[in-house]
Every structure is written in C-alpha cells, then in structure tokens.
C-alpha cells in the first residue's frame with residue numbers, strides 16, 4: 248500500500264540507485280528510507296520570494312527533496328504525490344505541507360495552514376485538516392479534495408471551486424510578502 252501512495256519517490260530512489268552504480272543486478276538493497284514525517288514550525292515559513300515559483304505557486308521542500316517536488320510541480324502527473332516535507336503556497340497567508348504517511352492517508356497527508364505574516368516573521372494561526380478555513384470562509388480540504396487525482400493541487404482550477412482572485416493579484420500578494428523586507432534589511436540575523 249505504501250507503493251501506491253508514493254510511486255514518484257520510489258521511482259526517484261531507484262533511479263538514484265541505478266545512477267550510483269549498483270552494478271550487480273539482483274543484489275540492489277532496499278531504497279533509502281523515506282522520512283517518517285515532517286511537522287512544520289513557524290520558522291520553516293519565510294519570504295515567498297526566496298522559493299522557486301512554478302506557474303503561480305511557490306515550492307519548497309525541507310527534507311532535501313526539492314528537485315522531486317519541483318519536477319512534479321512543473322509537470323503535474325495524475326496519481327503522483329509530492330515528497331514528504333514539501334511546502335506549497337499561493338499566498339503568504341496559506342500553505343499546504345506534505346506530512347508523513349500516517350497523518351491523513353485518506354487525503355494524501357496534506358496539512359493545511361493559515362499563517363499570520365508580518366515583517367517580524369510568521370505565526371501559525373491554524374493548522375490541520377477539516378478545521379482549516381480560508382480567508383473567504385471556505386474549508387481548504389473541501390475545495391482541494393476535488394483535485395484528488397492531482398495530489399489535491401487545484402492548479403488554476405481542475406475540479407476545484409475557483410478563488411475570486413486572478414493571477415495578477417496572486418503575484419502581487421507574493422511580491423509584497425511583508426517578511427521579505429525583513430530579510431533584505433538584514434534586521435534579524437538568524
């Protein structure tokens with residue numbers, strides 16, 4: 248059952264094994280252990296401009312699987328999942344974070360976040376599954392589950408009910424992320 252939840256990661260793991268030159272066919276040991284879980288803290292969120300933008304979203308991975316996450320974001324594939332530790336954001340104030348396989352297996356283990364951002368940094372206001380509601384009063388999971396086949400990413404719409412904002416506005420929200428000024432001013436050495 249684990250394989251069906253993570254075909255993409257296993258694909259990468261095996262490709263790596265092949266690349267690293269395990270020449271003796273048949274004696275390849277099991278793929279590297281997958282991280283068990285990833286529980287984000289407020290400090291894991293930062294100025295969105297620090298993260299790569301793919302179409303209109305910003306993508307990060309805190310466990311070293313950024314290449315895999317970016318590859319899937321650039322080329323969405325039905326049935327494939329983002330690696331554990333992936334953070335995806337459209338706006339500074341909302342995030343989806345990929346947890347480990349025990350978090351919410353019925354819904355691909357995404358944890359939804361409402362964040363409070365300011366020049367002082369990020370605070371986590373609400374986190375979880377059904378209980379997280381967006382700025383327009385809608386339940387995150389309720390909309391995103393319509394894109395179940397694409398790992399719950401609505402990506403412009405898919406099956407999801409649309410958001411009442413356009414790409415220009417989304418870009419502006421990212422560009423004016425209040426946390427960015429703090430970093431460029433170097434106010435807080437961390």
Ligand code: HEC
Pocket residue numbers: 303304335336337341342343359360361379380381382384385386387388390391399400401402403404407408409410414
């Ligand atoms: C009314 C339905 C709806 C609700 C409620 C909703 N979303 Fe979305 N969300 C969307 C749609 C549609 C998009 C795609 C928007 C676009 O690309 O223009 C999206 C995009 C996103 C993205 C970018 C990745 C993707 O799916 O394309 C993230 C991250 C996200 N939403 C997180 C959240 C979080 C967190 C909440 C709750 C706090 C939430 N959303 C609530 C419909 C919704």
